Amino acid sequence: MSRSGLVRALGVGLHVPYTLVKSRVLLPGRPVRMARQLYSLARWGISPAGAFRANAARVPHHTAVIDPRGHLTYREFQDRATRLAHALPKLHRRPRVGLLCRNHRGFLETVVACSQLGADLVLLNTGASGAQLKSVVEQQRISIVVADAEFAPDLHLPDDVRLLVADESDEHLTIDEVIAPERAAVIPPPAEKGRTVVLTSGTTGTPKGAKRPHPKMRSLTAMLSRIPMKTGYRVHIPAPLFHTWGYAAMQLTMAVRGTFVFTGRFDPASSLRAIARHDCDAAFAVPVMLQRILELDESELDRHAPERLKAVAVSGSRLPGELATRFMDRFGDVLYNLYGSTEVSWAAIAAPGDLRRSPDCAGRPPFGTDLALLGPDGHPVADGERGRIFVSNEMLFEGYTSGGGPTSHEGMFQTGDYGHFDAHGSLVVEGRTDDMIVSGGENVMPREVEDCVCDMDEVAEAAAIGVDDEQFGQRLVAFVVLNPGWDLDEATLKHRVKTRLAAHSVPREVHFIEGLPRNATGKVVPGELRRLLSEAA
Template sequence: MQDLGFVVATLTRRGLLTPGSPVRVAAQLNALRRWGWSIAGELRQAAARDPDRIAVVDENDGELTYRELLDRAERLTRALRAVYGVRAGDRIGVLCRNHHGLVETIVAGTLLGADTVLVNSGLSTAQLTVVATEQRLRLLVHDDEFAERVVPLPPEVQRIGERQHAELIAGALPGTLKPPPRDGRTIVLTSGTTGAPKGARRPTPNGFGPLVSIIDRIPLHVRDRIMIAAPVFHTWGYAALQVAFALRATIVLHRRFEPATALDALARQRCDALFAVPVMLQRMLEVAPPDPRPPLKVVAVSGSALPGGLATRFMDTYGEVIYNLYGSTEVSWASIAAPADLRRAPSTAGRPPHGTRLAILDATGTPVPAGQVGRIFVGNEMLFEGYTSGSGRESRDGLLNTGDLGRIDADGLLFVDGREDDMIVSGGENVFPSEVEDLIARLPQVREVAVVGVPDPEFGQRLAAFLALHPGETLDPEAVREYVRHYLARFSVPRDVIFVKYLPRNATGKVLARELRRYVG
C-alpha cells in the first residue's frame, strides 16, 4: 500500500485535487463511494464532476459528453437486463474495435455486475468458438465486420450487432440503477499466439493507488486529450481507458490504426497524449510528420518490446515524450522507462513505479546478483486473480512470475531479455533473440526484424533472422551475418537470413513466430 502523503502529492501534481463546485465534488465522491473504482464508477465520477466535458471523440459518430456517454451506458444496461435477461454473474463477450459502442458495453457489463470478456479481434472462427465455450458467454456484442466470423458460435450464445446495439439503447425503458450485488470482473484474453487464449480475471482497484502508481511516473493530467490507439481489448488499451476516465480526459478513438490518419487526428484534436503499442510508433516514423506537429507531451507504449533504437528515433522527431511500460496481462505493470532512461539505454524497461516490488530470481527462488539474468517476479496492487480455468501462475513471497527473463543493472534499470520459453539453446549455448534483434535493427536498411529459433539436426536449434527492409533498400544475407559476428559471439550469428515484405503480427502488434518458422525447412 502507498502512503497517504505520496498519494495526495501525486494527485495534486496531476490536477485531480483542484477545487471545484462543492455540489459536483460531493456528487463525484458519492459516485466513487457507491460504485467503487470500477470502470463504471470511474465514468460516474467523471460525469458527476464534468458532465458537459467531451468524453469521447469517435471518428465515425462524433462527440459524446460524459453525461451522454453515461446515459447511453445506463440505457444499454437496462435493455440488456430487460431484453436478454442478463444478470450479475453472467458473462458478456465484446468483439469490437475502438469506438464508443465498445466503451458503452464494457461499462454496461460492470453496471450489471456481469463479467465482461474482451475478445481479441484477431481470433479465428475456431478460436472464437473455443473462447465462447470455455468462457461460458451468455451473449456476444460484436462489430458488423465480424458478423460472418461469429455465425458458427454455439446457439446458446446470443449475438448483438451494431444495429441491435443502437436499437437497445434507443428503446430502453426508463429506470434507476443500483449497484449490483457483486462486482463485475473484466476478463482479458491472453494473446493466443500459440493456440486458444486463456481468460485472465482483472481485479477491480480498491482506491487511488493503482492510478497514482502510473501517473506519478507518466505525467498525465486531469482533462488531458488522449488518443487511445492501442486496442482496448488488450490490457494496455483497457488500462488507458481506466486512466482516462479517472482523469476526466477527452478520449479520441479510431477503429483502425493508420499512421497518417492518426498523426492528422493527433494534431487536429490537439492531443496531449497517445497510448500505443511499439509497432505503431514504427509506422508513424515512416510517414512525414504533419505541420504543425501534434502537441504531444506523453506517448505511452506497452504490449511488446521496443526494438533497438526506436525510442530515440521517435524522440528525435517528436521530442522527449516516450514512456515505456513493461508489464503483462497477469501482473499489470512491472516497470516504467521515462525519456531520460530511454536516452541513456534505449532497450531498458525502466524502474518499478511507487508501490511495486521487482525481483530477479534463479530457478530455486533465490535473488541473483546485479547484472545476472534470472526470472522476473513482480508484486503490486493489480496482480490478476487467476485464469478463468482455475489455474494460476507461480508465486513467491507475494511476487508473481511474469514468464520473462531479465536483469537489473547496477543503477537499478531493468532489462528484459525475452520469454523463458523463447530462449534459444544452440549447441549448448543460451541465446536471447532480443539481443540479436536489437543489433540488426540498427542497420539503416532494416524496417523491422525478428529472430526465432528453428530446429537443427546438429545443434538442436539455430537462429533464423527475418528482415523487412525499407522500400528500395537491399542487403546481402552474408553481410548481415558478418555484421552480427563482429559484435556478438559466434553462436549468436543467425544461420538463416530471410527477407520478407512484413513481419506477421497479431492484433496487439506481437510478432507471430510460428508463422515465420514456416519459411524455414
C-alpha cells in the same frame, strides 16, 4: 513499528493524495457537482460505472468521447450506457457479455453498462479466428456477444447466444435499436461487482482467460506517478482496448476525467491526424504503431506535427532502442515505455530520461510494485547478471478462468522473461525464458540478435527464432524486413553480427521478407514464422 516501517507507512499514505493533486484530479469545483461526484464514487467505487458516473456528475458537459461517429459529453455518454444496461437483461436474464469491438464509443458503453449491472465481461481479441472465438464463447459461457458488424460474418455462435452489433448494421440487432429513446431510470449499484476477463495475448496456443482485479485508487495513482496525465487531457488510444494495456489506458483516462479520442481500426496517418486535429495531450499505443507512424512521408509528418503532445506511452511488445531514439528525435522527449503482462499488469516504467540513457531499458518499478531477478535457486542474482523476472503489486491477476496461474515465489509472479539491471538500476528485458535456445551447447538469446540486426541502417525490423537442428540441437533463423530502397545480403548481415556478438549468436539462416506477422497487439507470431520457413523448404 520501526522508524523505517513508519516512514514507509507515511509514504504509502501520502502517495495517493500527493499524486491526485499533482495530476489535478483533486481540484476545487462547484460544491454541488463535487458532492455528486463524491457520492457516486462512494456508492460505486473505483469501477468503470463509478468513474463515469462521477465524471458525469462533476463535468457533465465536458467531451467524453470523440470517434468517427462524432462527439459525446459525459452526461450524454452516461445516459447511453445506462440505457444499454437496462436493455441487456432483456436479451438474456443473466448476461455474461463477450465484447468484440475496435476502439470506439460502443466498446466503452458496453464496459460501463456491464459494470452498472455487475455482469461479467470477457474481452475478445479482434484478431482471433472464427473457430477460436467460438471456442472462447463456449469456454467462458458467454450469453451475449457485442461485436462490430465487420466481425459478424465470421461468428459461429451457439443458438442460445445473442448477437448485438455495436455500430451500424442492416442485418443484425444494434445497440442503438435496443436502448430506449427516453432517458433511463438510475440503476442501483449491484450487490456484487462483475469480473472482467482479459484473454492472454500470447503468440502460441489458445489464449487463456485471466480474471482482472478491481482497480484501486492506489494502483491508478501508481501509474499516474510515472506517466504524466492530468485532468481534462485529450487522449488518443490506438492500442486495442481489449488488451490489458489498452484497458489500462481506458482506466487512466477516465480517472483524470479525460476525453477519449478514437479512430477505430488503426491507421498511422489517421492516428497522427487525430492527435493533431484534436490537440491530444497524450497517446497510448504499442511499439509497432510508432514504427508505422515514423514510416509516413516527411510531408505528412510535418503537416500534422502535434503541438500539445506531452506523453506517448507504449507497452504490449518490446520497444527496440533505435525506435525509441528515432521517435523522440522526431516528436520530443515524450516517450514512456511500460513493461508488464496480463498476469502482473505492470512491472516497470521507463521515462524519457531513462530511454535517452538506455534506449532498450524497461525502467524502474512504479510506486507499490516490487521487482526481483531470481536465479534457478530462487535467490536474487548478482548485479548485472541475468535472472528470471518476478513481480508483486496490487493488480496481480486473480487466476485463469480454467484454473491455475503462473509460477510464483513468495507472493511474486514470474512474467516468463529473463532480464538484468543495467548500471543505472533500470530493468533490461532480454527475452522470454522459453525463447532461449541452446545451439552447439551455447545459450543464445534471440532478442540480442534481433537488436543487433535492427541496428543496421538497411533494416526496418527483424525477428529470430530457434528451430531443431540435427547437428547443433537448435539453430537460429533470422527473418529480416529491409527499409524501402535499401539492399543487404545474407553474407554481409552475418559478418556484421559476428563483429558484435559471439560466433554462436550468428544466425545459421537469414530470410528477407516483406513484413513480420504480428497479432492484434503488435507481437510477432513465431508460429507464422515457422510456417514461412516450412513453405520455403
